[in-house]
Amino acid sequence: MSRYKPTDAEMEILHILWEKGSSSVREINDILNHRREVGYTTTLKLLQIMFEKGLARRDSGAKTHFYTAAVREHDTKNHLISDFVNVAFRGSAMSLVMQALGNSETSKEELDELKDLISKLEQNS
Amino acid sequence: MSRYKPTDAEMEILHILWEKGSSSVREINDILNHRREVGYTTTLKLLQIMFEKGLARRDSGAKTHFYTAAVREHDTKNHLISDFVNVAFRGSAMSLVMQALGNSETSKEELDELKDLISKLEQNS
DNA sequence: TTGACAATACGAAACTCTTCGTATATCTTT
DNA sequence: AAAGATATACGAAGAGTTTCGTATTGTCAA
Known part of the structure; x- marks a missing residue:
């Protein structure tokens, strides 16, 4: 049960999933494109990798897959804080x-x- | 005057430079090896890259180069906090x-x- | 000055991440 | 059922980082 540390791009997506709940790739991609231009397949690939890493779950029932966060917001942020404190503030x-x-x-x-x-x-x- | 965001490995070295001041590669490598095993040329390469990025200065007077931090501790940490807050806590x-x-x-x-x-x-x- | 030693320079491998083009599969509409 | 639209899968390119082997340079002592 190894934990992956989300990258910045993954955090951006996790925030969307935490807020919106179950979302399709297109929905997520649309939201991302409010801030910056991202290709659809780029977002798709990110979600697929997050799924492999265990950061996201997906419901593959229909043609369109729906993704949800597989890690808790508070836990994830605690891990990030802990790493950050160690690296930048020596603990x-x-x-x-x-x-x-x-x-x-x-x-x-x-x-x-x-x-x-x-x-x-x-x-x- | 573009700023580079130090990586984790670079932060480890910056902390040494901030604390110890002007240091040779060997001295830095010795300190790093207290925590984990790092090859000498690995540390050397890191310092060279930090020099190119403008994160470290170096005094190349003698055979042995001496490095110092080229960025201020407080400023650097402020930048890191700012990025971290944006990524992990949406600002x-x-x-x-x-x-x-x-x-x-x-x-x-x-x-x-x-x-x-x-x-x-x-x-x- | 030459040999031994220590330091630097260089380059490449391995890895991760982001990006996207293209191929394939699936659904919908007519 | 065929055509068109939409989604997923796959693979590879390009960038950045860390690592280290090997070559080169420089220093000092005998």
Whole structure:
């Protein structure tokens, strides 16, 4: 049961699948083309590879195949964060959090939300 | 003045350069070999490519070349965070921060540090 | 100055990823 | 059932990365 780390292109597709649920290649390709031009067979190939990797499931009942995400959004992002923290921050998640916060525009509401989370973390320690 | 996004292997070397400063290929290779086995010429090639990309400078005065980082640590990490947020969190830095926090072991001291940062951010808004 | 040693330069192999052209299969419509 | 449209399958090209073998260059000591 080996896990594949999604590439950037695969993440773009996973986001579509997480949001839209079961989708045909054409639907996915149409959405991708809102942002940039991608050939239909390119998207098809990506989906086929994601299927082989176990990142996507597919329902091949009819002529048109329908794909869904085979990995959970939260789990996948946790894996990505973990890798990213190791590569870019030598394992220190806090360094990432601090720099990401300092670097981003943050609204009052978001800061409040963050403080709530911190309170919860403090209780559980 | 185009910027290259460092690969994982390049980040490992950049971290060494940021920490140690000017280093020979042999020194860098020795440090890399603490973690995993890497051939000397592999490390050499990586440094050469990083030099071509503008990620590293080199002082070729003597027989042995000495390399230093040509990009700033904070800037580089900001770029990486920005890309990562776009790919994995559809541009929402806050989502990343919240999930990274929730996912990591965080000490009291770190949480205090984080609260200080939040206070500062609240003042500047 | 020549031999030994260490460093660099070069090039190619293996791998992964993205892209797309072309072939094949399937459905629909008339 | 045949024609046309739409989908999938297959394969290969091209780019980038990592790896390392081998050749070349440079240094120092005897």
